[in-house]
Amino acid sequence: MEAIHNLLLGFSIALTPQNILFAFIGSVLGTLIGVLPGIGPVAGVAMLIPLTFQMTPTGAIIMLTALFYGTQYGGTITSVLLNVPGEAASAITCIEGYQMAKKGRGGVALSIAAIGSFFGGTFATIALVLAAGPLTRFALEFGPVEFFALITLGISLLMGLAGKSMIKALMMGIFGLLLAMIGMDPVSGIPRFTFGRMELMDGIGFVPVIMGLFGLAEILMNAEKQFSQVFIEKMSSLIPTCKDFRDSFGPILRGSLIGTLLGLVPGMTGSASSFLSYIAERKVSKHPERFGSGVIEGVAGPETANNAHANGALIPLFTLGIPASPTVAVIMGAFMMHGLIPGPFLFKEHPEVAWGVIASFYIGNVILLILNLPLVGIWIKILKIPYGLLFGIILTFMVVGAYSISNSAFDVLIMTIFGVIGYILRKLDFPLAPVVLTLILGPLMERSLRQSLEMSQGDFRIFLESPIALVLLILASVFMIAPTFKFIKKKKSVISGE
Amino acid sequence: MPLIYLFVGLGFLCISIYVVWESKNLEYYTKLGPGGGFFPFWLGIIMGGLSLGWLLQEIRVKDKREFHFFPEGADIIRIILTVLALVGTACFMNFLGFKLTMFFFLMFLIKILGKQSLISTFLVAFLGSFGVYYLFANYLDVMLPKATIKFLSNLGL
Amino acid sequence: MQIQNYFARIRTLINIAFFLIFLGFPSISIALDFPQKGKTIQILVGFAAGGSSDVGARILASGLEKELGTSVLVVNKPGASGQIAYTMLSQAPPDGYTIGNTNFPSAVVTYLDPARKATYNRKNFIPLALHVIDPGLFAVKKDSPFKTLREVIEAAKANPKKIKICTTGIQSDEAFAILQLQKMTGAQFAMVHFSQGIAPAMTAFLGGKIDVFCGNVGDLIAQFKSGEVRILGIMDEKPSPFYPGVKTFEEQGYKLYNASSRGFAAPAGTPKEIINILSEAIKKVVASEEHKKRMADMGLTLRYMDPIQYAKYWDDYEAIIKELLPLTKE
Numbered sequence: 015m016e017a018i019h020n021l022l023l024g025f026s027i028a029l030t031p032q033n034i035l036f037a038f039i040g041s042v043l044g045t046l047i048g049v050l051p052g053i054g055p056v057a058g059v060a061m062l063i064p065l066t067f068q069m070t071p072t073g074a075i076i077m078l079t080a081l082f083y084g085t086q087y088g089g090t091i092t093s094v095l096l097n098v099p100g101e102a103a104s105a106i107t108c109i110e111g112y113q114m115a116k117k118g119r120g121g122v123a124l125s126i127a128a129i130g131s132f133f134g135g136t137f138a139t140i141a142l143v144l145a146a147g148p149l150t151r152f153a154l155e156f157g158p159v160e161f162f163a164l165i166t167l168g169i170s171l172l173m174g175l176a177g178k179s180m181i182k183a184l185m186m187g188i189f190g191l192l193l194a195m196i197g198m199d200p201v202s203g204i205p206r207f208t209f210g211r212m213e214l215m216d217g218i219g220f221v222p223v224i225m226g227l228f229g230l231a232e233i234l235m236n237a238e239k240q241f242s243q244v245f246i247e248k249m250s251s252l253i254p255t256c257k258d259f260r261d262s263f264g265p266i267l268r269g270s271l272i273g274t275l276l277g278l279v280p281g282m283t284g285s286a287s288s289f290l291s292y293i294a295e296r297k298v299s300k301h302p303e304r305f306g307s308g309v310i311e312g313v314a315g316p317e318t319a320n321n322a323h324a325n326g327a328l329i330p331l332f333t334l335g336i337p338a339s340p341t342v343a344v345i346m347g348a349f350m351m352h353g354l355i356p357g358p359f360l361f362k363e364h365p366e367v368a369w370g371v372i373a374s375f376y377i378g379n380v381i382l383l384i385l386n387l388p389l390v391g392i393w394i395k396i397l398k399i400p401y402g403l404l405f406g407i408i409l410t411f412m413v414v415g416a417y418s419i420s421n422s423a424f425d426v427l428i429m430t431i432f433g434v435i436g437y438i439l440r441k442l443d444f445p446l447a448p449v450v451l452t453l454i455l456g457p458l459m460e461r462s463l464r465q466s467l468e469m470s471q472g473d474f475r476i477f478l479e480s481p482i483a484l485v486l487l488i489l490a491s492v493f494m495i496a497p498t499f500k501f502i503k504k505k506k507s508v509i510s511g512e
Numbered sequence: 513m514p515l516i517y518l519f520v521g522l523g524f525l526c527i528s529i530y531v532v533w534e535s536k537n538l539e540y541y542t543k544l545g546p547g548g549g550f551f552p553f554w555l556g557i558i559m560g561g562l563s564l565g566w567l568l569q570e571i572r573v574k575d576k577r578e579f580h581f582f583p584e585g586a587d588i589i590r591i592i593l594t595v596l597a598l599v600g601t602a603c604f605m606n607f608l609g610f611k612l613t614m615f616f617f618l619m620f621l622i623k624i625l626g627k628q629s630l631i632s633t634f635l636v637a638f639l640g641s642f643g644v645y646y647l648f649a650n651y652l653d654v655m656l657p658k659a660t661i662k663f664l665s666n667l668g669l
Numbered sequence: 670m671q672i673q674n675y676f677a678r679i680r681t682l683i684n685i686a687f688f689l690i691f692l693g694f695p696s697i698s699i700a701l702d703f704p705q706k707g708k709t710i711q712i713l714v715g716f717a718a719g720g721s722s723d724v725g726a727r728i729l730a731s732g733l734e735k736e737l738g739t740s741v742l743v744v745n746k747p748g749a750s751g752q753i754a755y756t757m758l759s760q761a762p763p764d765g766y767t768i769g770n771t772n773f774p775s776a777v778v779t780y781l782d783p784a785r786k787a788t789y790n791r792k793n794f795i796p797l798a799l800h801v802i803d804p805g806l807f808a809v810k811k812d813s814p815f816k817t818l819r820e821v822i823e824a825a826k827a828n829p830k831k832i833k834i835c836t837t838g839i840q841s842d843e844a845f846a847i848l849q850l851q852k853m854t855g856a857q858f859a860m861v862h863f864s865q866g867i868a869p870a871m872t873a874f875l876g877g878k879i880d881v882f883c884g885n886v887g888d889l890i891a892q893f894k895s896g897e898v899r900i901l902g903i904m905d906e907k908p909s910p911f912y913p914g915v916k917t918f919e920e921q922g923y924k925l926y927n928a929s930s931r932g933f934a935a936p937a938g939t940p941k942e943i944i945n946i947l948s949e950a951i952k953k954v955v956a957s958e959e960h961k962k963r964m965a966d967m968g969l970t971l972r973y974m975d976p977i978q979y980a981k982y983w984d985d986y987e988a989i990i991k992e993l994l995p996l997t998k999e
Contacts, residue, residue, distance in 0.1 A: 184562055204784045238588075338868060343719070352966070357895050655742070
């Protein structure tokens with residue numbers, strides 16, 4: 015097959031010592047940037063572009079793309095060990111991963127995350143090589159109408175997150191939706207719920223909110239107990255057991271698929287992908303009630319989806335010349351700065367660059383795996399620092415991180431406020447997952463609804479005209495109605511049983 | 513029912529009322545579909561209903577246990593002080609500059625709340641403020657705030 | 670006695686003279702001193718790092734550093750479509766060490782739109798230079814039934830609100846361009862706003878969900894090269910070097926100029942001498958070959974205007990937007 019020939023050509027270029035070095039540097043820097051909360055992939059890639067001016071185009075792009083998916087690996091570390099999401103997409107990992115760390119299984123969580131991430135990233139890269147064409151055509155089918163249906167399906171799965179108290183989960187879901195409405199509304203461009211503050215015109219900023227709800231709330235909880243040692247449970251072996259591997263197998267496969275497919279759709283964020291993977295795992299699991307206490311499926315799935323998404327988002331760049339996310343847009347800029355125009359033309363004009371970069375995706379993923387597995391041991395050691403000192407360090411990171419998102423102290427304030435809110439909610443046993451879900455998906459839903467109606471000039475039938483949208487909406491209704499029936503049945507049996 | 517439940521429930525109720533009230537100023541429905549006020553209006557109403565429902569649910573719970581919800585005494589003060597320190601940092605960062613604010617912030621937190629030794633406190637505070645500043649400014653191109661008070665900015669802070 | 674008086678008077682005269690000299694010279698001495706080595710000039714950019722406004726500013730900044738001999742730093746203060754950065758710029762000390770990127774239409778819209786409650790307006794800024802313009806364009810897919818610009822406009826007239834066209838927001842430069850065209854021709858398009866950016870708009874367009882693509886010159890370079898799209902017209906006075914063979918709107922009978930543009934401004938109150946030093950430096954950098962090449966590599970159309978020309982451009986643009994703004998609220 016021609017693809018194999020080209021791939022071999024690509025490997026011959028990617029495996030030069032120089033390019034391996036660039037991939038290595040990119041991976042390391044990416045991991046470090048991912049660990050720093052707040053400085054997301056976009057800023058990281060953008061900051062390093064000037065450095066790459068001096069390098070050859072191939073080398074520069076290899077380094078930047080390695081950095082890009084390296085940040086996904088880094089974000090996991092702080093999520094699992096400190097309950098501080100390194101960046102938006104790692105928010106989900108906090109929910110299960112941190113619980114695992116508290117039980118002494120932090121090392122296992124990190125290892126599985128690294129392995130799953132490798133698998134997801136590689137899967138997406140193989141997809142790029144073998145099926146770029148059909149996958150891209152699939153992605154193009156997703157206009158605003160289909161997008162709305164997909165998001166609605168995602169939110170409908172919220173019902174499945176209910177856990178113990180349906181009413182509390184719903185309240186949290188709606189709370190998240192209301193938060194998502196802060197900012198300029200997509201319809202008329204008038205500021206909504208912004209209290210007159212400019213900083214809120216773009217919405218409330220997802221990262222400061224989750225840093226507060228998860229990271230700061232956790233610190234406040236620990237403050238109750240005089241900052242005594244938090245991680246008393248002895249860290250068990252860093253290597254996952256056979257059972258862990260078996261449990262993670264399904265989630266990793268599903269996560270790879272979900273992440274790759276959703277990464278193709280421009281407008282879909284990595285956090286949405288990882289969250290939908292989490293929900294899928296919960297739905298598929300035989301013991302959904304265990305979720306929230308530290309189940310490995312809740313780490314394996316989302317982390318895999320995360321990395322698959324990051325790699326999958328690069329596919330439209332190569333096949334269509336469209337950047338599927340802001341980070342990829344920066345990489346596209348890097349291409350152009352070196353005089354290369356990404357798109358199908360690149361394969362004809364500069365096949366050695368195109369295939370060299372693609373081959374280096376494999377290599378990058380391998381490097382990251384090799385880099386991160388041993389490092390897990392080192393990261394765990396950090397937890398041995400006395401908490402009275404450690405929490406100061408963590409807070410420094412969080413303050414700097416929150417500030418550096420938009421160079422604004424306002425975000426630090428938001429983080430603090432939501433830290434208090436998160437603390438109170440946790441004490442009252444309100445589930446946080448629904449808030450995160452609706453906060454991520456809410457804005458996407460309102461906007462795509464508006465866009466769909468702009469296309470049809472107000473006619474709601476446009477949703478029925480698209481087969482994809484129709485299927486997704488029917489599924490969404492099923493997911494919303496079924497749990498309601500179960501809930502009513504339960505109430506009835508409770509009442510009749512009394 | 514513990515007081516805090518009532519407090520939070522009413523809190524959500526107030527939020528719902530505020531949202532419904534504000535959404536009156538926004539367009540409910542436009543030519544093309546739901547306007548800016550449509551979703552907040554209905555979500556506010558649903559949220560209000562749910563908060564009342566939850567409060568009723570909790571009132572019915574016959575739990576004789578004494579709820580010490582929030583930690584007492586020194587513990588709660590520690591939490592409050594941490595939060596106040598963060599708020600102060602956010603507010604003062606743009607006046608006193610990052611280096612100075614973070615230095616005091618860390619000294620306060622680690623020495624007084626974390627009860628660590630002076631040496632390790634000072635070390636971490638110094639690295640966390642001045643060290644981080646130089647790291648970010650020189651290597652990461654991120655400008656952390658500088659002091660805007662004349663006297664301090666002349667000192668290079 | 671008389672000699673002592675004489676000396677006293679001369680001493681007084683000399684004192685008065687020195688006093689007057691020191692009073693009169695400060696402004697000149699400050700300007701001669703600008704920029705002081707070691708003091709950083711910061712350029713406020715109201716958009717995120719890595720975006721095209723940011724990249725253009727950074728390329729200019731690196732050129733200015735060499736030209737002015739002191740460090741020039743880009744500081745990103747994104748948010749509220751640039752309003753946060755513009756507010757900061759209007760409140761910055763007018764000493765020449767803080768200048769800012771001014772994007773149209775956002776810079777103008779943020780103070781003309783009463784809903785945004787901006788604390789500044791045109792008078793708070795002194796234009797320094799226009800740097801980049803990104804002219805608007807219309808495009809269709811290569812298999813579209815529309816072959817020319819005229820066909821699209823006629824179709825939009827015949828089927829009001831049925832031809833779907835994309836923009837990057839309710840108050841984006843595309844929206845203003847389409848409103849102007851609608852006023853000019855009586856055509857009515859169905860505008861679909863993609864406020865997240867141009868990428869989802871491009872996807873919807875390539876996926877066939879949008880009939881006509883409205884965007885800027887910098888957006889379709891890759892697709893033009895691969896032959897996927899047909900560019901119907903450029904909204905500029907002259908054709909674009911990035912799209913050889915494509916006519917302008919004017920050449921096809923519709924005199925429409927519209928572009929999103931990026932320039933630079935200083936806070937009002939900055940002394941004239943400093944303005945001159947800054948604008949001369951920018952002029953030199955922009956004329957250099959290295960700068961031209963780097964901008965072209967990024968797909969950015971360089972168009973320089975000096976402070977006087979830019980001020981006029983700004984005022985004219987503001988007048989147009991003022992007229993169109995109420996239409997965006999419908």
